[in-house]
Amino acid sequence: MAAGLVLGGSAVALGWPEGSGAGLTSSPEAGSSTSEGSTSGTAPGGTLPGGGGLGSGSGVPGGSTTLPGTGADSSTGTLDTTTATADQSAGVVLVSTVLGYQSAEAAGSGVVLTSDGIVLTNNHVVEGATEITVTTPSGESYTAEVVGTDASADVAVLQLQDASGLTTATLDDDGDPAVGDAVTAVGNAEGGGVLMAASGTVTALDESITTQAEGVSQGESLSGLIEVDADVVSGDSGGALLDDEGEVVGITTAASSGSADITGYAIPVGDALDVATQILSGQDSDSIVLGYPAFLGVQLATTPGRGAAGTTAGATVAGVVDGTPAAGAGLVAGDTITAVDGVAVADGDALSAALAEHDPGDEVTLTWTTTSGTTAQAAVTLVEGPAA
Template identity: 55%
Template structure:
């Protein structure tokens, strides 16, 4: 039996989210599979990427299209408010998604008194600027990205000029059990203020969900999740799943909507902290990106990537005004054929080539214009939105 799943980042001024369908959960300690569809700018599910995709802007992959629509989240009027103890170490996160012309809201946890923040990657993915509010005090900060892991949906942020912050109480014992009482807390609805609180129990462990790619949200599979019947809602992403002692055992990440029962999903806190530790150490990998990606500023046509048909390059569908690509003279309709002398035969090849560089690097870009003339220019890559 299929139901519709929704995740937990809320849209502000636009309909964001992730609509999803999911198979009925398997018994405790087994793995079920949910198919989660990222309906950006359409059905609400809180993976809060915005009302349109910037596609390959900056990364060289994919083409985005603006979307419209309204949120279909179930609302927050029936939710309780978090206690003062549950507010400690919790922050609201607002991300500006300039290239999607949108804004999203989520939640996070304070890891250090100097302002290191743990949240979901999807809360900040595509962000060009991030602001954070400490729930207990109302203090506001700008934040930068220390690193992200899109595969495991974890991000670490650093607040600017923060000190003396109260940190979240974490339970890293990894001893969660089915039937245990829990409470999901977060910025449900993205309204700010006192967080919402949804009580429930753990209904299963070691669960797996798979998202479907849509606009700025790439497909991903998340495994080893805690399943709960707490009413996790849009805006809760990155927020705490508390045990009965008000200790954080997981990070609210996703939820089903439209089924016979409520099912929310959280990344175990021990898993999240392991990934955060790798990010903090500056150890980049095939899944972990340290800092911000290099940004060229083009949207490319990925149709050939999808079909597997070979092409002579990466065709540009759009160029961002003021970007390095625009300064170099690239325009829509041009085809990028090489970066630093390495042949480019697809959008994904361009993504890979750019991914090997950091903001500030100068690369040689070769392209063919609509008339067939070849051009080569040195391009200094800018800082891109969050990967």
């Protein structure tokens, strides 16, 4: 397993302020902010727990241990890439996202499965997105909706709105590649808005890696991957790994960082399609989230709150997003949510799990202990959150 692995989506900061409480991962303690004011990973059930690393707001390009990047990093030297040809670009698209709760934007890639706009990409490319735009190589842009995601497999399926007649990717039909086979990774390298091609060879199969938590994406342990020596960089995530016949054999998902020699990793296309098929059939599971999750709008602290009698059991609020159900209910940083619909929640994970059982539009009753030690209760209607 290569050290210093990073997920391949790129991200550009738009100035999410530190301490705003709009993050999407666990913050180190109540009321604290993540480094560079960025966040990692969307928790289920519409909580906004705050992360480590430089993430989506940092603007640190590839070659480090971060997701973001809009230019080549000096540690990787000159990238061995060329502008993708028309044949290489066929069925590959540019994915741009707005992360509204972090005032950030991100970029990645996708593979077109159907002419009416079903697109396969990585979960981390769209994770935390409040708006998604997909652009074809010919320059046509479409608004995309999330059909479903599976963070554990790093797979997401999108539906382009009002799309028809799209060029689809040619998927491999003769089995996985072999070590030594020539391959080409095609994607939105470094979020540049132009499809680039990086040639290389397959160096290993059935590889397992653990990615670092970066941007709005939590680290994941992935297995069964194709390892390549192509110059895969930020923004290539969700793009196509082509064999020498121009068929898609994998979906690019991660790359090593911190050295001049880049090692890329791709999900075998058959594995990605198995997940996509489950999503498109409407089969949710412990790992698959269909559509958009219900959203409360709180950032959770990893350090429990402390009331007059000491530590208070429950989910401690590190911050509240303006305009969300949590804000409307009067929750503030330092409060501790202790129950949902009368059922006690012991911590942030329990709160996330309770809210994950609900859909946008559902009404739930929250009970919490305020910073002054009093008990409060309110009914809130959960709204549609960012992509999970």
